[in-house]
Amino acid sequence: MTEPSDKDVHIPRDAHDDYGPDIIKKRQAYFESQTGGRIDHVGKYSIDPNELKGNIEHFIGVAQVPIGIAGPLKIDGEYANGEFVVPLATTEGTLVASYNRGMKLLNMSGGVKSTVVDDAMQRAPVFVFSDARKARDFVAWVKENIGVIREEAEATSSVAKLTYIDHYLSNKFAFLRFNYRTGDAAGQNMVGRATFAACGWILDHYEGIENFYLESNFATDKKASQINIMRTRGKRVTAEATIKREHLLKVMRVDPKQIDYHGRVAGVGSFLSGVNNTGLHSPNGITAMFIATGQDVANVSESSAAILYSELTDEGDLYLSITIPSLIVATYGGGTGIGTQRECLELMDCYGRDRVLKFAEIVGAVALAGEISLASAISSSDWVSSHEQYGRNR
Template identity: 40%
Template sequence: MTDPEDLAERVHDGDLRLHELEEYADHDDAAKARRLLVERETGAELDAIGDYAFPAEQADPNVENMIGAAQVPMGVVGPVDVDGGAADGEHYLPLATTEGALLASVNRGLGIIRAAGGAEARVTKNGMTRAPVFRVDGVAEAADTVEWVADNLEALREAAESTTSHGELLDIEPYVVGDSVFLRFAYDTKDAMGMNMATIATGEACVLVESETPASLVALSGNLCSDKKPAAVNAVEGRGRSVTADVLVPGELVENRLHTTADAIAEANTRKNLIGSAKAGSLGFNAHAANVVGAAFLATGQDEAQVVEAANTITTMDARKRADGTTDLYASVSLASLEVGTVGGGTKLPTQAEALEILGLRGGGDPPGSNADALAEIIAVGALAGELSLLGALSSRHLASAHEDLGR
């Protein structure tokens, strides 16, 4: 009984549940049966969704109730020289998006960075966090719990690291709010983005906390982590990789390629990215870092919901006067919480793995963690390019016409 028509019929009749079709047919037939059912019940035609280019079974760890694949156009920008702590040499950056003009813009920015001699980038902090919340009786028990944690870091490390051969517990930061105790565990997750790894490891450590303290676990994630929500804690303390990239662009390049001046871009950055963002109450002080991060995430198999954490980027642009009277542009981006991996999650899927291959960063690095560091540095340079180009377009009043020409 593996015929997709038959399976669709049985789901329709209530004999089978939509999510158990893989028990009766191979993964591709199960996906086809769901498409037939959805087509019948909604009137939609799902030919494009069903026209995917990998065995459905490969996506089994990534999606339930599969009907096909969403195909997002992918392009490539660069190459650009990245002088990083882990990334080195010239790189093309694959980006998947539906926003016309985005790749043209990042490509222009990377061309300018290349002409300026390349960008520098460094990962300055690394720690994937998970922060469970515990209930205690009151502040006295809260204080006892925090004290016990501080005195027993080694035992907690042993418990957490018993669940992983790669992850390392770096730190546990306690926060007390009345009768709630939050413990923000931070891990070096090497080349994995690390959310599954950190969650499993923290779960094990929580067993020890509960057995040795009055604290009772309420939720393994207590939102101080903070995952997939805009949060100041990530902007200040970092999450995943904290990464910074910068470049000094000679004034003549600004004029020839961005059709404006370093002074005009610096002013636009101050009034827009700093003052405008402050007035808006934004956590992000940038123009569109999320554009580049989101497109790179889609292309390389990252968890796209974590784009929100990368949106807290701070962009700086300063006009630097030279002795000869000309003015260069110093530009930087600092992404406090860029959560990336080159193993695990969506990185194994065929198109995503190929995209990582373009970067030379597929799979685990040598030493472990170096591939994810390099990916963070290259994405940061992509974000820097996007900031340069968009601020150039705003300063030269080309934004609307660029999108009229390329984005419609």
């Protein structure tokens, strides 16, 4: 009988206290024994591991990402109104500087108007029938019973509000897309519980359903999709500004006509490549803000899509607008309450309840600052030289 090798040893756990200092040290030692490396930076942290239950398993330490600040940025929002300094967590050289430059330019022209125009979080179950006609009749029944279905869903949460149900029929399948408002939480788990309860009532009260799945992949959770661009997932935010020609020339050394023309050329490139949005690099700022503030970073896959639009005014200035149709953010719950993440939200007065729409408006405004900065750099051919001077190739 052979002895088990070190590789067969399981990750150390403690069923009674898996976040205590002793078990953490054992896991760190296990990591070192398995990799031949050493725990040094990873094991240095200021947060209390006992507060991480529900956020992380097999805890051994932290990943430290540098945080820089940009701003202040003037925002005229319905919830975010004033000047905001923004934390950006990134290791990409020039990113903070680029966003800061965009903010400076926008401030000179009065700042950014930012608006949350829609709010929805989904779960999309599918019901399977023996034929298409029965699927069609089921959808009609769901419409007739929406009141009771809403009561069953909302009974699971004091926050979740079922606003409407979309239906999509294909083959012998009935796809239902439940749409909710989820308060200050991102809400994916919340709407999962609510939809499961509603579907339980449906299964008990409708005959002929041959199969059922709580998620059909039609909510496109953590996946970019055309339906979320059209129908909204999370917060739909539009940020817009009119930038004076003289300010563009002074700060960016570029004329509005150059940016507008490049935008039309890039539109052809977007069409040829088959992308589903026209933004330049909104994921840069959004990801940096997500990491800094404890958002679910995987949601960048949805939140990164942006629709950029520009036009020249009669005065020769540049109107620029960006819509983020699927911005999934939270100011309460999840990772938002952990040490540095909470501090970064508090820097913008965005931690806690009744803050999520404010935070969404700030994220939209920051994304616009990044778009005008990069658009100017590309149009004036400063893009590569800036990276050479300040970025990875310095």
